[in-house]
Amino acid sequence: MQDLKKRLEEMQECLRLSSTDVRDRQSLLGLDADSLTCLTAHAELIDGLHVGLVDAWYEHLLTFPDPARLLGDEGKLRRVSDMQLRYYRQMVSGPYDMQYARLRLLVGLSHESLGVEQKWSTAAYHFYLDYMHRSLQRVLPDQPEQVDSLFRALMRVVFFDMTLTVDTYFTAKRLELEHTRGRYARALLGSNDGIWEWEVDADRLEVSPRWLAILGLDADSAPTTMTQWIERMPIEQRSGFKAAFNAHLQGYRPQMSIECQVRNALGQPIWVLVRGVLSANSAGDRVLAGSLSDINLRKTAEQELAHVTLHDPLTGLPNRQSVNRLILQALQRQSKPGARHAAVLFIDVDRFKLINDSLGHQIGDKVLIEVGARIQRCLRPGDHLCRFGGDEFVVLLDDLAQADDAQSVARRIMEGLMHPMIVAGHRLSVTASIGIAPLHGSNEAQDALREADLALYRAKAFGKSQMALYNDDLQIAVNQQLRLENALSEALEKRQFELYYQPIVQVEEGNARVIGVEALLRWWQDGSLISPDAFIPILEETGRIVEVGDWVLRQACLQVLAWHEQGFAGLRCSVNLSSRQLHNTGFARSVASVLEDTGFPPGSLVLEITESLLMQDGPETLATLRELESLGIRIALDDFGTGFSSLGYLHRYPLHIIKVDKSFITKAPDDERLRAISRAIIGLGRGLSMDVIAEGIETSAQMDFLRDEGCRYVQGYWFSRPLSASSLSPVLESLSGRCITDGAGRPVMLS
Ligand code: C2E
Ligand code: MG
Ligand code: MG
Numbered sequence: 001m002q003d004l005k006k007r008l009e010e011m012q013e014c015l016r017l018s019s020t021d022v023r024d025r026q027s028l029l030g031l032d033a034d035s036l037t038c039l040t041a042h043a044e045l046i047d048g049l050h051v052g053l054v055d056a057w058y059e060h061l062l063t064f065p066d067p068a069r070l071l072g073d074e075g076k077l078r079r080v081s082d083m084q085l086r087y088y089r090q091m092v093s094g095p096y097d098m099q100y101a102r103l104r105l106l107v108g109l110s111h112e113s114l115g116v117e118q119k120w121s122t123a124a125y126h127f128y129l130d131y132m133h134r135s136l137q138r139v140l141p142d143q144p145e146q147v148d149s150l151f152r153a154l155m156r157v158v159f160f161d162m163t164l165t166v167d168t169y170f171t172a173k174r175l176e177l178e179h180t181r182g183r184y185a186r187a188l189l190g191s192n193d194g195i196w197e198w199e200v201d202a203d204r205l206e207v208s209p210r211w212l213a214i215l216g217l218d219a220d221s222a223p224t225t226m227t228q229w230i231e232r233m234p235i236e237q238r239s240g241f242k243a244a245f246n247a248h249l250q251g252y253r254p255q256m257s258i259e260c261q262v263r264n265a266l267g268q269p270i271w272v273l274v275r276g277v278l279s280a281n282s283a284g285d286r287v288l289a290g291s292l293s294d295i296n297l298r299k300t301a302e303q304e305l306a307h308v309t310l311h312d313p314l315t316g317l318p319n320r321q322s323v324n325r326l327i328l329q330a331l332q333r334q335s336k337p338g339a340r341h342a343a344v345l346f347i348d349v350d351r352f353k354l355i356n357d358s359l360g361h362q363i364g365d366k367v368l369i370e371v372g373a374r375i376q377r378c379l380r381p382g383d384h385l386c387r388f389g390g391d392e393f394v395v396l397l398d399d400l401a402q403a404d405d406a407q408s409v410a411r412r413i414m415e416g417l418m419h420p421m422i423v424a425g426h427r428l429s430v431t432a433s434i435g436i437a438p439l440h441g442s443n444e445a446q447d448a449l450r451e452a453d454l455a456l457y458r459a460k461a462f463g464k465s466q467m468a469l470y471n472d473d474l475q476i477a478v479n480q481q482l483r484l485e486n487a488l489s490e491a492l493e494k495r496q497f498e499l500y501y502q503p504i505v506q507v508e509e510g511n512a513r514v515i516g517v518e519a520l521l522r523w524w525q526d527g528s529l530i531s532p533d534a535f536i537p538i539l540e541e542t543g544r545i546v547e548v549g550d551w552v553l554r555q556a557c558l559q560v561l562a563w564h565e566q567g568f569a570g571l572r573c574s575v576n577l578s579s580r581q582l583h584n585t586g587f588a589r590s591v592a593s594v595l596e597d598t599g600f601p602p603g604s605l606v607l608e609i610t611e612s613l614l615m616q617d618g619p620e621t622l623a624t625l626r627e628l629e630s631l632g633i634r635i636a637l638d639d640f641g642t643g644f645s646s647l648g649y650l651h652r653y654p655l656h657i658i659k660v661d662k663s664f665i666t667k668a669p670d671d672e673r674l675r676a677i678s679r680a681i682i683g684l685g686r687g688l689s690m691d692v693i694a695e696g697i698e699t700s701a702q703m704d705f706l707r708d709e710g711c712r713y714v715q716g717y718w719f720s721r722p723l724s725a726s727s728l729s730p731v732l733e734s735l736s737g738r739c740i741t742d743g744a745g746r747p748v749m750l751s
Contacts, residue, residue, distance in 0.1 A: 108168025271299035343406035516572025662696020
């Protein structure tokens with residue numbers, strides 16, 4: 001009810017219905033006092049005719065299916081007939097004031113909401129006039145003038161009433177349309193989208209103000225044809241846009257939807273989402289209408305994000321993630337007939353860590369930027385350069401005339417890098433190693449990269465500034481290495497390791513005395529004995545050297561302890577250490593616990609470290625070595641002379657023994673320079689109160705040289721090869737504290 005009242009007021013306002021208007025409507029129809037008097041005078045007659053009229057009307061109306069369905073049963077028909085009767089009575093009795101007009105609007109409204117169509121009510125007025133005219137003529141056959149004036153008065157009230165009813169219908173429709181439009185406008189305002197409508201066949205385009213506002217255009221520059229819209233788009237996007245339209249127009253897509261760019265007033269491309277649906281207008285023409293949403297912010301953010309995820313922030317080059325995509329694209333091109341050659345170059349800056357460590361990361365970064373720029377200068381526009389990570393770059397060479405061209409480019413890159421770089425006042429010479437892998441259509445992206453990486457690995461093995469080409473042998477070698485790694489990972493568990501021992505002998509005036517043994521690791525694999533040089537580097541790489549080293553230490557201590565108990569008291573036990581062990585936090589504590597567990601005297605333990613280990617490290621190594629020293633353990637510097645150690649190490653670190661590498665002593669008897677060096681090392685050790693052990697002694701000439709130089713400690717095949725614990729026991733027996741000389745007074749080789 002409330003709703004009806006509200007609608008009535010709304011309608012009244014929309015119709016501008018006022019007392020004046022009501023009076024005007026009467027005057028227009030000539031509904032004057034005479035007409036009213038005439039009607040009042042014949043009110044009874046008219047009322048009587050109304051009864052037959054209403055019956056006749058409903059009888060007529062019920063012959064139509066819709067009204068028949070609506071009026072339904074007898075009771076309803078009676079009620080409606082009564083109402084109709086009252087309606088006509090009021091229509092001819094008035095008074096025709098505001099109240100009357102409002103009541104008519106109300107009736108019209110309820111008819112409209114009941115679904116009584118306008119054609120029925122108009123027909124009812126016609127039926128009324130027709131029936132009344134004929135009835136008046138019938139009841140007043142002798143008074144044609146009276147009939148005439150009465151009928152004219154009836155016609156005026158009917159028209160007065162009818163215009164109000166027609167207005168009600170019309171206004172109701174208008175209000176409904178306005179409500180719909182209002183809702184639509186509000187929705188549009190809320191969605192912030194532009195609207196467009198395109199008459200397809202006439203190529204007539206209309207766009208809303210918001211459409212224009214999104215692109216910063218004024219009404220004068222609004223496109224009026226689809227052609228003009230498309231002209232506002234970047235050329236490369238036009239075909240996609242047209243294809244999206246056509247797919248919908250031809251029925252392949254239920255809706256047209258595309259993200260594209262349209263140039264704004266300043267000519268800048270703006271990302272928009274264009275959506276539309278085809279329908280027909282009232283004239284049956286094809287009309288495609290839809291929206292235009294501003295997605296520029298989202299799209300720009302997406303693009304920035306994509307750029308960040310696919311590019312390296314330092315050099316701005318495509319990053320590791322991009323490499324796969326680029327190689328995949330190149331592989332697709334490769335698989336097409338007539339494709340030219342392509343290759344992947346894996347580039348690694350030589351000793352970049354040294355630059356970073358010595359000059360700092362900031363300079364390191366600048367060097368990488370410069371390296372990237374220099375490589376880029378060696379490439380053609382279709383090639384791609386990516387920063388793979390750290391100091392590694394990947395180049396994808398496409399469209400090569402010959403496979404060999406990849407090597408030429410690699411050479412050019414190496415030369416390009418070779419010129420000294422001036423970075424933050426430092427003059428640096430940077431070199432790179434390059435692995436080259438040709439790209440085949442049958443490759444996967446990962447294969448090409450792996451192959452180039454393998455080739456790089458090979459190049460690095462040759463030294464600095466080298467390049468290598470991938471071949472299948474490399475893969476075989478890697479597979480072998482992998483198999484070795486796998487087998488090695490189980491070796492400890494399968495008890496395939498064994499310790500061999502080599503005596504360290506003190507020689508004084510022809511007396512040889514075993515003062516210690518060096519434990520040397522062996523690996524039994526498939527019945528053959530593998531030397532540590534072949535597997536220690538792998539253990540170091542995989543980090544397993546830590547647990548294996550722990551086993552070695554424990555095992556060696558137990559064995560030497562057994563020899564102590566067999567009468568070789570004080571026999572020293574030398575154990576080799578790898579840098580990975582020493583870097584392991586708590587290493588000194590783990591050594592201490594082995595000593596504690598086994599009861600091995602710390603004073604009899606020697607740990608051998610190499611020069612390279614000292615070179616790599618700083619304060620932590622020093623602290624660990626000091627801790628070991630404080631336990632009473634001695635530290636030996638192994639293979640002395642083979643590294644690049646500075647003599648400064650000798651007094652900086654707690655070192656007790658120098659082991660002169662066999663490469664010096666072996667050739668010393670015949671080589672003047674090596675003799676001089678060996679002599680200097682022996683003198684150096686003596687000067688620093690360190691024991692000097694000569695390694696790798698095999699001949700009597702070497703023994704003579706050592707005796708002459710006053711080197712008292714010797715290790716080598718001359719006395720004994722490394723042997724298993726059980727084989728070494730008799731050797732210990734025979735060597736221990738005895739004078740073993742040959743006929744010329746020289747010690748005798750036993751093994
Ligand atoms: P190293 O510590 O310098 O050991 C001496 C090497 O020289 C041993 O080789 C030994 O057999 C060899 N040698 C001894 N006397 C002679 C000789 O008269 N002539 C020649 N030509 N060679 C001689 P091996 O046993 O093959 O060990 C090689 C290296 O492997 C060792 O060099 C050591 O650096 C490493 N290594 C061995 N065992 C272990 C271990 O348990 N842990 C670690 N981290 N490294 C080990
Ligand atoms: Mg050693
Ligand atoms: Mg050595």
